Amino acid sequence: MAFESLSDRFSNIFKKLRGQSHLSEKNMDDMLKEIRVALLEADVNFKVVKAFTNDVKEKSIGLDVYNKVNPSQMIVKVVHDEIEELLGADQTEISFTKGGLTTILLVGLQGTGKTTTAGKLGHHWISKEHKKVMVAAADVYRPAAIEQLHTVADQVGMTFFSLGKDDPVKIAKEAQKQAIKEGYDVLLIDTAGRLQIDEGLMEELKNINHEVHPNEVLLLVDAAAGQDSVNVANAFNKDLRLTGVIMSKLDGDARGGAALSIKYLTGLPIKYAGIGEKMEDLEPFYPSRMADRILGMGDVVTLVEKAKDIMDEKEAEKTAKRMMEGDYTLEDMLKQMKQVRRIGSLSAIAKMIPGMPKLTDEQKEKAEREMVVFEAIINSMTPYERRHPEILRYSHKNRIAKGSGLTNADVNRVIRRYEDSKKMMKQMKQYQGKPGGGFRF
């Protein structure tokens, strides 16, 4: 049946794969088939699904299958991470013109939510960034579109510009002229919904684009959009050189595969997500959430979390082993601290290290604060310095302190801590197997 969750689909395949230690082309085929179905049910474009599952296959072949994770969970994790990475690789901030007007053109098919989104964007910039925003009504076709935008503009306190049912190109031009004259920060241009194959109306958009040279041209895409979404995005992109996408109606239960399809094929960043009908209901786009959603929501998240935890444990064990062999770097220390923060109980490391104490909440909080300092300092070092802190001289430390916005004393503290830990590691190696060995964070 349709809309089974991915983990349900997998439960049967699990059984077949028990006991296999590597992911191979052969044992992955069934799972990839299920992933393909899941993606198609999420409305990811057919061709994208094909290409994407091939990518995943290549990435997964040869991966070790850990005892506690079954191969399917691992693949879901690979798929999840891959979607997340694909969706989130780009800068999503709107690039505002410093000290001048930023013009933003909103375009899309009918009913994708352009007018509502114009209101939400205006609200966001006015209330959060205290910008002076004007909106121009360039949809002169849909009955009452102008009235709708007017109401929305009044609601959020942005200036409304309209010339009634005049030529949309003229409206955009005049609005921009007035916005510049009156010192506005942002001009939003709301355009009529149109089919990408409507040559007359696409020509009109091209003319607006040509006349006002917008800083951003954003395409609205409905979360429930089907297979055709890529054709729409491609056509708008070809005619207008889009700068990004806004997904609307993500408050429903549509899986939103169009986001992945469009990103995969056009590379356009997804900048915002509409999550309701109220003016506050606009969020930055979160790739990880979108990946959860495309794969079938909640249960997959748990699955992925589980797989991630176990894989982190493996990682931690590896680090611990390496550390005790004396090959311990600042990078290791940072990694370790991050793991402590994440796992809290130090489960993985504790298992490796006899006599390891558990942290109290207070200690954790302190470690958390320290973490921020340590991370800033270590990140300001070159990779070579991180691996060979012994080469650090006064001038290096000065640079690092400056780069991290901290003091030389802080840098020295980090290095002292590192040396202590390293020493302890060596001792621990000798203690290994004997109870009572200590390890301080």
Next chain:
Amino acid sequence: MGLFSFLKNKFSKKEETKPSEQEEKSLKTYEKGMQKSRKNFASRLDSLSKRYAKVNEEYFEELEQILIESDVGVDLSLRLIEKLLDDAQKEGISDPKKINELLIDNMFVDYATSGDSIENEIRFAEDSVTVLLVVGVNGVGKTTSIAKLARRYQQKGKKVMLVAGDTFRAGATAQLSIWAERLGCPIVTGKENGDPASVVYDGCQFAKNNHIDLMIVDTAGRQQTKQNLMQELAKINRVLGREIPGAPHESFLIIDGTTGQNGVLQAKAFKEVTDLTGIVITKMDGTSKGGIILSIRDELGVPVRFIGLGETMDDLQEFDLDKYLYGLLLGDEEHE
């Protein structure tokens, strides 16, 4: 082919009489509107059957792709292709053109047998005003479809009125009022953000006092996952039934032709609140194929009644399954 011919005649209602001028015009709108979505499809399937002298596994895979890319849905697509493979083997068919025909026949039978056969036209109540409730998610084209439906029945000599039950979206009442003015039909409106059920109540009183034949009720677009909004719709439904026996006589779900698999969930959720008697699929003048209507029929039995093909009042056509499937899979050239 007994069952198929029977169903086909029943559904297609092909009449041999010469089409009237009005019908001629409507046919042209339909052809023009559907042309774009058909064209690339037609050429694809055409070139597909030309590339293959005999069908093989790959051919079936490509057919599957065509179905999925039309938003038919994976589940139904896979079932259709499986059955096609089966039938082709049993009957020893390997000519690509015949396979295409067989697929269309199968799809036709699947649709025809997945629910009641229903006339496209609105069924009018014998002795009271007939109420049509129009529902759907945001932005699918409810208000525009209402204007088109009103126009259609005005032209058939019915006294039509509108009820502006969307008190939520800014400009929604204004939008419907403009249409009412253009159509020259009465409209009952309420306050912005007021209780839509009370507007609907007022509408019922007006309809009863003014010998209205058809009252069309617009509602706010709502995501089907919003419980409170779905409750509000249930309330509208109750008020209608209380004020006018048997109302709503028809409940149409408007589905955007560009919608993907979520369309099935939309139909499922709205069906729980009001007894959906039909679907109007909109924006079919674009490149989307609207295949989701086949999944909806397959899973829920709700039939498509009308197709929206543009933005003017006359761009509404009766749904013709035969035409739709041929348009979907074969295009104009092969539809003889």
